[in-house]
Amino acid sequence: MSFINLLRHIKTINHHKYLVMQHCFKVGLYRQGLLHDLSKYSIVELRTGAKYYQGDKSPNTAEREQTGCSDAWLHHKGRNRHHLEYWIDYSVNKDEGFVGMKMPVKYVVEMFCDRVAACKNYQKEEYKQSNPFIYFQRGKHRYGPLFHPKSMQLLEHLLYKLAEDGEEETFRYIRNEILSGKAEIVKKY
DSSP: OOHHHHHHHHHHHHHHHHHHHHHHHHHTOHHHHHHTTGGGGSHHHHHHHHHSOOSSSOHHHHHHHHHSSOHHHHHHHTTOTTSGGGGEEEOSSTTTOEEEOOOOHHHHHHHHHHHHHHHHHHHGGGOOTTHHHHHHHHHGGGTGGGSOHHHHHHHHHHHHHHHHHOHHHHHHHIIIIITTTOOOOOOOO
16 A cells, blocks of 8 residues: 555545535535545545555446455445445345335435546546536446436436536526426436
8 A cells, every 4th residue: 555645545535525515515415515425534445545546547446356346335335325325225025136225316416416526536627517427328237226216317317417508507407406306307318
C-alpha cells in the first residue's frame, strides 16, 4: 500500500463527495449530500483504495479482478442506501430467491447524483451530460431482478433527462416534480 496512492485516493473521494453534495443540495437533499459515502473513509475501504488506486476507475474493480471479490465494495454497499445492492432481499414469493426491493425515491435521486458525480470525477474534461445515461445503458442488463423495476425506471428516466435537457433543467425537475411526487414517469427511450 502506497502512502501517495492513499493521498490520491482520498483526494478522489473528497472531490466525488463534493460533487455529490453539490448535486444533492441543488435538489434539496441536504442531509444526504452531507452524509454521502462516509464509509469510504473506513479502514477497509481506504485500504483497498490505496492498494488498488488507478485514478480513472474504482479501485474496487481492480481488487475484485485480483482477489475474486472486493471487501471494500461488500462493506460499502451494505452501508449506503443509494446503492441498489443495499435493497436486495428474499422475495415474498419463495420461488424467486433474491430480488430488489423498491427503493425510496430520495435514494434513487441520490444514486442519480452519485452516478453523475462519478462520471465527472473519472472522465474529467471528457465528461458529457449524456455519459451517465450511456454508461447505464451499457450495464443495465447485468441487474436482472436485483434492481426493482420501478427504481430502475426512475433512475433511467433521470439519466435520460440529463442527457436530453442538461443539469439545470434535470435538477429543477427532480426538486419540483420528482421529490414532490408530482411527476409521472413515461419511458421515451
